[in-house]
Amino acid sequence: MSHLDQTDAQVARSVALAAAALLRDLCVAGACADADLGPRGDAEANVLILDLLRQARPDDFILSEESADDGLRCAERRVWVVDPLDGTREFRERRDDWAVHIGLSIDSVPAVGAVALPAAERVFASDDAPPQWDAAPARPRMVVSRTRAHPIVTAVAVAIGAELIPMGSAGAKAMAVVDGRAEIYLHAGGQYEWDNCAPVAVARAAGLHTSRIDGSDLVYNCRDPLLPDVLICRPEYAERVLAEVAKASV
Numbered sequence: 001m002s003h004l005d006q007t008d009a010q011v012a013r014s015v016a017l018a019a020a021a022l023l024r025d026l027c028v029a030g031a032c033a034d035a036d037l038g039p040r041g042d043a044e045a046n047v048l049i050l051d052l053l054r055q056a057r058p059d060d061f062i063l064s065e066e067s068a069d070d071g072l073r074c075a076e077r078r079v080w081v082v083d084p085l086d087g088t089r090e091f092r093e094r095r096d097d098w099a100v101h102i103g104l105s106i107d108s109v110p111a112v113g114a115v116a117l118p119a120a121e122r123v124f125a126s127d128d129a130p131p132q133w134d135a136a137p138a139r140p141r142m143v144v145s146r147t148r149a150h151p152i153v154t155a156v157a158v159a160i161g162a163e164l165i166p167m168g169s170a171g172a173k174a175m176a177v178v179d180g181r182a183e184i185y186l187h188a189g190g191q192y193e194w195d196n197c198a199p200v201a202v203a204r205a206a207g208l209h210t211s212r213i214d215g216s217d218l219v220y221n222c223r224d225p226l227l228p229d230v231l232i233c234r235p236e237y238a239e240r241v242l243a244e245v246a247k248a249s250v
Contacts, residue, residue, distance in 0.1 A: 012198070013102075160244060189228065
């Protein structure tokens with residue numbers, strides 16, 4: 001099957017897998033000792049992703065963290081939103097909580113996505129079968145930043161009695177909720193569309209709640225790609241988390 005015959009989700013998955021393989025090969029080749037590993041990974045994965053997406057969907061536009069944004073995408077319905085290497089620090093440190101994000105915004109909605117966790121050799125996509133989660137625990141698990149959890153996130157975690165799980169990239173955190181290793185991913189304090197478009201698309205397809213932390217919709221392909229906060233969680237926790245965010249934000 002050629003790229004042109006694939007569904008959008010199949011394209012997202014195949015491109016994420018190709019970039020994941022490239023990034024793993026950088027480490028296998030001994031490049032992990034290289035101080036320039038992070039920039040190399042970003043640049044080389046970006047070139048590959050852009051090439052594959054242009055082959056598969058030549059009429060679509062692309063917004064990538066690692067490419068200049070000329071703004072022409074803003075008038076278009078279909079825009080791929082990609083982060084070639086989410087979690088550069090974790091990549092350099094040879095951890096497993098870094099990711100590749102391949103998302104597709106259609107009419108500003110995160111419609112399709114794939115998130116690869118290359119070190120774990122896993123990929124999650126919006127055409128996966130819906131996950132089967134265990135019953136929601138009384139004490140939810142919340143994935144948070146390894147280094148800089150926002151005060152709002154900390155306050156909400158205390159209020160709901162959450163167990164905190166420090167983790168690297170946004171994609172790794174979101175996929176921990178998708179596959180049942182956590183129940184809540186709450187982020188405040190700064191992200192861009194490429195940080196969460198693909199994770200949100202996968203989470204939505206899995207049946208999770210996704211929103212801004214004020215409960216409003218996540219909107220993509222905006223002229224300014226800043227999208228500073230996100231909530232991805234099991235639906236049964238959404239109302240309480242959003243209420244506690246509102247209290248903490250006063």
